[in-house]
Amino acid sequence: MAETVFAPWADPAQKPLIEFCNVTKRFGDFTAIHDLSLKIYEKEFFALLGPSGCGKTTMMRMLGGFDSVTEGSILLGGHDISAVPPNKRPVNMMFQSYALFPHLSIWENIAFGLKREGRDKAFIDARVDEMLRLTRLERFAKRKPHQISGGQRQRVALARSLAKAPKLLLLDEPLGALDRKLREETQFELMDIQEKTGTTFVIVTHDQEEAMTVASRIAVMDEGRLVQVDTPDQIYEAPNSVYVADFIGDVNLFPGTATERPVAPPPAPAVAPEVEETAPIADAALHDSAEANTATQRRLPAPDRKGEWLYEKIFRRFMGYRETAPRRLPPPSPAEIAAARAPVAPAPAPAPVAEPIRPGGILIDWAEGQPPIIAANGDTAMAGTGVTFSIRPEKVTIDAEKPDRPNIYKGKVIDIAYLGNISTFHVELANGTMVKAQMVNARRLANRHITWNDEVWIGFTETAGVVLKG
Amino acid sequence: MRKAVLIALPYLWLTALFLVPFLIVLKISLSDIALARPPYMPQFDPAAGWQGFLTFLSELDFENFAFLATDDLYWKSYLSSLQIAGLSTLITLGVGYPIAYAMARADQAWRPTLLMLVILPFWTSFLIRVYSWMGILSNEGTLNTVLLWLGVIDTPLQIMNTPTAVYIGIVYTYLPFMVLPIYSALEKLDDSLLEAAEDLGCSQLSAFWLVTWPLSRSGIIAGCFLVFIPALGEFVIPSLLGGSDTLMIGKVLWEEFFNNRDWPVASAVAVILLLILIIPIVLFQRNEQKAREAEG
């Protein structure tokens, strides 16, 4: 784990390098950016992510000075740069098309900006050589852009924009023109160079994988607004809206209505009786709370809430983010499930320590004839409102036998996508809802024996998903 | 500021040397011929001020246009110009399409050379290319000599100084304008489209009519306008190859101006010619627009 964690955005004492203050940008009648405010800090690798037309490129072009700001201001190091022309800004840009000057050699391309600055020859020579070394292009200095490959051109563009040692480097879809394998290699190279030079990078991309890989923070944009600005793991694990959950990665969405989850002893009418009847595991709800407690005490080593709290508030600062491994708990016993699910069963005691099936949260009624989803991490304030439960396919398990899980549903395998390292199962539930479940192919496929048209059980824990508004 | 200079310089140039002269033509077409220098009436005297301008305006009339309508020389020459330009456009299409088609079908390696061969005459003097036919078409010219020698004819054909010579001249000089747009439309045509048509049961000929021809239509239309528009106002070809009975409006205008020194009538002839040209020009623009939209 990293010795120091880099998170200037969490420190209110830090001055941002760039600040968008209520920026609005209009092109005629079309509003590209709506009253947007954003802070980007020094040495950040900041990604603007969104579908085409979301305004991310406009944001970048305003930073570069190619588009003017209609309202509001952009501060760079505390100074308003809205009126500064691009050639006077300490900002450089790496263009999507690379924009290498075809009539100049690689060396001359890299030296171009330095020559405009009126630097002396010795300085230019030294700086260009340094850039060529940094990007491993020494051999190609005398070539023209058309004489090198796409990956090399990408590196020339990077070297050229870094040569003037800008405070801020803008990268417009920098890897869009490269094929997949080269793109992955180059992502790490970019991160490496960003770290070596200590320059603040702002990257525009529509490729969420790329943003997740390279960025320290991601701003997800939609129709000229910021939807969520957060670290990649938070964006993935804790999206703040259906839009973000859907945009980043693969997701199952269950729109429904939230009700507060009954606390022990639960009031009987909290759950509709017909739900009880149709719930596949409701019959198993004949265990006492003591058994549930002993069962939970055996479950290790899931981090408990206190530990989680301590980590979030204190350790994270200096320990850095934890790996984004899915927080998958060991399968709970049927007793635990019963305790959690069955309204007639006494709820587990609200013990603050080592509580495997977290109490509280909400239940989500999402379909007629299907048991509600238990979401222990749902905000009880949302009770009574329309919500969407979102869960990543890799957090949904699939079993041939009825498993022990807080949330289980019966369905039929419609489709299987074998992707090598993982398989994605498309399971149709009784009410027609399609659910994607992913399984890591760690074991031999032969052992699994789940195939088309099999009756299966899908399941997930009470904290595996995220409850989103709307 | 620099942008303003950048716009202003070509703008002013074109206004002074294209727009203003044209307005002058318009004005003179409304004036009367006079035995003066310059030979037309009324003259606008800026010193007379606003009142003078009004008097000047009141003296303008459409007399010249009325004259053009009554004298059948003019409307006959407009009609014959339209006929010659139209018919020679169709002939050029007939000659040019097979050439363009064959070029587009030719081997990839040969195409730049073929293209160069079509473009080369375009860079050569127009006048010389027209002139080259004088030696061929005249009574004792190459064509008649060869035909007489072959025994095909007994007496020399009178081609020179007839409309036929004008047709030949127009087809010859404007052929590259027809071939190039059709070629560029046909070159883009994907071979697999023809293969698909044949796969679906077309014969080679019906594949041509159902696939190749419609897809080259924008090129055909562009080529036709590129030939028709300049041919309509042509002067050099009718005056070198045509006879005194070959009426073309460009030639009439020239003679009206230089031989009769009737500037107002010459100007009126020019104004009418432009009005006739506006229709094909607008149609041509629309075709180009459509082709651009289809591409982009």
Added chain:
Amino acid sequence: MRRFSWFNATSLSLGFAFLYLPMILLVIYSFNESRLVTVWAGFSTKWYAELFRDQEFLDAAWVTLKVGVFSSTLATILGTMAAYVLVRAGRFHGRTLFSGMIYAPLVMPEVITGLSLLLLFIGIGLDRGVFTIVLAHTTFSMCYVSVVVSSRLATFDRALEEAALDLGCSAFSAFRLVTLPIIAPAVISGWLLAFTLSLDDLVIASFTTGPSATTLPIKIFSAVRLGVSPQINALSTLLIGIVAIGVITASIVTKRAAVAQARDEQQAARTA
């Protein structure tokens, strides 16, 4: 496989025969001893010698050359500016009129252009001569230049200019250091086109010239009006020869460059 049938071969050979036979005949007859077109009286270069002895032709050639160089240079400058305005300036007051004035001269019959310019020159009392022909030729050929240059500019990656600005260029130095070198081939072909148009023009020059300046086309026209002249055959041969050498050289040079570029790109892809 492309289907290259006898039909295609025939239409190509007939088509090119039609295009080139008249010019070839012209070249052959220029070496004819006899004054008569049809009678071959043996090989001779006497018409060339006569041509070079004719002071009037030499004067006309000199006037034409002067007019061509001046007008095409002016037209290239103005036409490139106009193209830049058309492609880059965005919206401005009178843009429609501006683009109309660029495209109209392309379709305007020469007789009308010539007539209108002559009436202007008379109206403002300008003495007609080399100067007025230069003005006239510049006006119509700048439109051709701007069409050639603007079609190049339209495909020009604007990011290149933005990159130059981003790296510290002013708008003018970005144009000088980046845009101009890249569009130079289009600018050069625009100049050549303007030069050819000027060299070729009979109608507009006839309208706008005065007694002091006779260009080659005017001279040729008055000489051939009444029939074939062997001197003109010789002159035509010279002009055709110059153009042919120029065009063939240019196409070989471009082809070589294209081949070299393709080879470089292949190599680059291999070393990647």
